[in-house]
Amino acid sequence: MTTPDTNRILIIDDEPEYLGWVAEFLMAQGFELDYATNLVQAIDAVTDNKKYTLILVDMNIPAPTMADLLTEPIHQKYPGLKAAITFRNQGYWPPQIIAYTVHDDDALEAELNRFDCRYVLKGRPGILKGVIGKSLQTIKKKQRH
């Protein structure tokens, strides 16, 4: 597991204006937040020597100038998936990555399952909060050991 060196969470979403409630929920628990609005910023943020406690990643994000990286059709459809896989390959542990999207897509779910990443549908904020809460508990436990 990538050990976070700060109490920071990264939110990757191209419409962060609609995620004020997630920010409020996380900040109420003492977390600081960073944002990325596309795949380039997301990958830059995570390779910039920052270790996040948790990364929330929307599957539908733009991927400007990164067409060459997205060779598989499912990555072209969901560039956020490419971000999640990249983070897993950098040592982030499954509970540290929560993927979410508007679309209920079996192919996407199967791909995320291959990397043990959790997947939450947008429009169900209670479920997302629950998943975030459980992930944070699991991460804390792991850190203690």
Next chain:
Amino acid sequence: MPDEQIIDPILLSNFIHQVINPLNGVLGTLDNIIDGTVKEKSRRQQRLETVRAQLSSSIEMIRNLAFLSQLHSSQGIESLRASSSLVNVPTLIIDSIQFFQESGQQHGLKIWLEDKKTQYLVFGHRQLLKQVLLNVIDNCIKYSHPDTTISIETRVQKKTGQLIIEVHNDGVGFENEERNKIFELGYRSQAAMDRKASGSGIGLFICKRIVELVHQGTIEAEHSSRTSKTTIRMRFPKYKIGEPDDYTRYQSHTNY
């Protein structure tokens, strides 16, 4: 024809994405208020105002779909034309600007009507004209650079008597060869896709149909990649009331 498809599945999927995002924001904020995540009264009030703006935005998006269906038939267009009346242009623009007060602030944008005094009048369908302005300004907000200004200019062209409304913003735009395509149903410019993963692809299409089919006007767009300025320009023809010589469409008074 019952089997005729007005909207293709990809367009519908984009539309759903666009509507669910603000509604998700509304639900999440209400949850935070109910479960006590938002404690301070002043903060609750502020969050409720945001929720209200997000709900209004979703309703306008859904309204686009209703107009899309109405603008699909000549009968629907005729019935919209029949509901036209004289509309005060600055009031219409100010109403539309106020709609975006909250989201404009969130993006660090100022939205500005240059000439608030001249009371231009246009003969048209008030709700449809407002929808056009809402769609155009919404696009400007989505694709403007932060901390810039969206300005709206109004004037009457002396030579033709046409009323011209121009909406200017500073942001990502489109290539010149795309300037007509951006008004096609479902079309999104590459620059727009690089900024936002999905857009409904309906807004500007609706604008074109409303301006051209219901108001016999024109709508066009231009963007300069050098200055990053985008202009959406609408022209509405001079309106004639009564006898052929009785042109009273654009009465301009400073005291309306």
